[in-house]
Amino acid sequence: MSALFAGLAATGVTVAIEKWGGLIGGLLGTVPSTIVPAGIGLYLAGGEDDLMLSMAVVPLGMLLNTLFLGAWLVLPRWLSNTAHPLFLTSTGALALWGVLGATVWLLMNNTVAGTRLTEQELAAAGLVVLILIAVAFNWRPQPTPKGSKSVSKTVLVSRGTMAAIAIGIAVWLSGLGFPLLAGLASVFPAIFLTSMVALWLAQGPTVPQGAAGPMMLGGVSVAVYANIAMWSLPAYGMFVGSLVAWFASVLGWSLPAFVVLKRVHARAELNG
Numbered sequence: 001m002s003a004l005f006a007g008l009a010a011t012g013v014t015v016a017i018e019k020w021g022g023l024i025g026g027l028l029g030t031v032p033s034t035i036v037p038a039g040i041g042l043y044l045a046g047g048e049d050d051l052m053l054s055m056a057v058v059p060l061g062m063l064l065n066t067l068f069l070g071a072w073l074v075l076p077r078w079l080s081n082t083a084h085p086l087f088l089t090s091t092g093a094l095a096l097w098g099v100l101g102a103t104v105w106l107l108m109n110n111t112v113a114g115t116r117l118t119e120q121e122l123a124a125a126g127l128v129v130l131i132l133i134a135v136a137f138n139w140r141p142q143p144t145p146k147g148s149k150s151v152s153k154t155v156l157v158s159r160g161t162m163a164a165i166a167i168g169i170a171v172w173l174s175g176l177g178f179p180l181l182a183g184l185a186s187v188f189p190a191i192f193l194t195s196m197v198a199l200w201l202a203q204g205p206t207v208p209q210g211a212a213g214p215m216m217l218g219g220v221s222v223a224v225y226a227n228i229a230m231w232s233l234p235a236y237g238m239f240v241g242s243l244v245a246w247f248a249s250v251l252g253w254s255l256p257a258f259v260v261l262k263r264v265h266a267r268a269e270l271n272g
Helices: 002-020 022-028 033-080 086-111 119-137 153-174 179-186 190-203 206-234 238-271
Strands: none
Touching: 002 153, 033 086, 033 119, 033 179, 033 190, 033 206, 033 238, 086 179, 086 190, 119 206, 153 190, 190 206, 206 238
16 A cells, blocks of 8 residues: 555656646645555554654654755765766665765664653654755755656656655565654655656656755645644544545645745745
């Protein structure tokens, strides 16, 4: 189920960015998707305790994803004169995520048990740091061009399949019984990676670079979802609780962030 969601989401995100540009497609295309079935699965498999611990690490995982997208803004400028800038950018961004992800997992694995912070407090603290970094990256808006080339159905199916395989493997790994690892696996940047690579291949480097900032800001909604799901799933059950968390994160973050970012871009265009 998570793999199917990821495939559909990855296809939808790239199509939205190509059709409407990085601002609309990047921000609104990153509303909570794979985290929804992942959260349900974690709740069914491990109960409330494992859900709490897994969701607590999600904001930190999304912080890693924000830095992963930040690499797509920085690395192409450094690697533009190399023979394979896309390969080097993808590899560098994944290496950054992997190193930071392993560091977060090791630190939390060794400190969560002894800390006085509750899972809810840890998730809230991660959300605050994530918001600050995402806002900082979007303080000076980048151009967010639309795609200018038509994309074949074969390419669209390939994008969805790549994301589905990546998330399917991540969710399979989450079934090993390690809730912290499961939380990180549930936010593995498969959709971000496949979206950025596919956009670069189809439209060139400027379109994915323009989408990176709005995708960072939009991805905060996943961390908002995790914070709310820690309360709503135990309170209202899997399906109603998931709906409550999804609508609250979209209405409480995604739509307001879109309105604010649109005004920031409009003001930047007016000022030249």
